[in-house]
Amino acid sequence: xxxxxCYNADCPAREVLGHVTGRxxxxxxxxxxxxxxxxxxxxxxxxxxxxxxxxxTLRDLERDGLVLRRQHAEVPPRVDYTLTPGGIEVAQxxxxxxxxxxxxxxxxxxxxxxxxx
Numbered sequence: 121x122x123x124x125x126c127y128n129a130d131c132p133a134r135e136v137l138g139h140v141t142g143r144x145x146x147x148x149x150x151x152x153x154x155x156x157x158x159x160x161x162x163x164x165x166x167x168x169x170x171x172x173x174x175x176x177t178l179r180d181l182e183r184d185g186l187v188l189r190r191q192h193a194e195v196p197p198r199v200d201y202t203l204t205p206g207g208i209e210v211a212q213x214x215x216x217x218x219x220x221x222x223x224x225x226x227x228x229x230x231x232x233x234x235x236x237x
Contacts, residue, residue, distance in 0.1 A: 159174070
């Protein structure tokens, strides 16, 4: 099995890294860590995400094999999203980072105040 190298511009894993660590990818993965959710549930969980960005992020993560989209043949139509086994593993790692950031937010804000933009 070939190993990726995200520092290499041609590495396919670099694109996935961008999807996972971008503005919304980690939050979408975190929103799905506790199980299957409908689109509206994900949107309601992540304050500030537009419908366009949520749709794009879900599409990217689905293409990367981290999220599974299921469309149910119902009226009205119902679509839900769940993590794949690889998505669960990545989401657990992202949640560790999110937890650390939340636990240390006071120190982070203090540091930002010392270096205003």
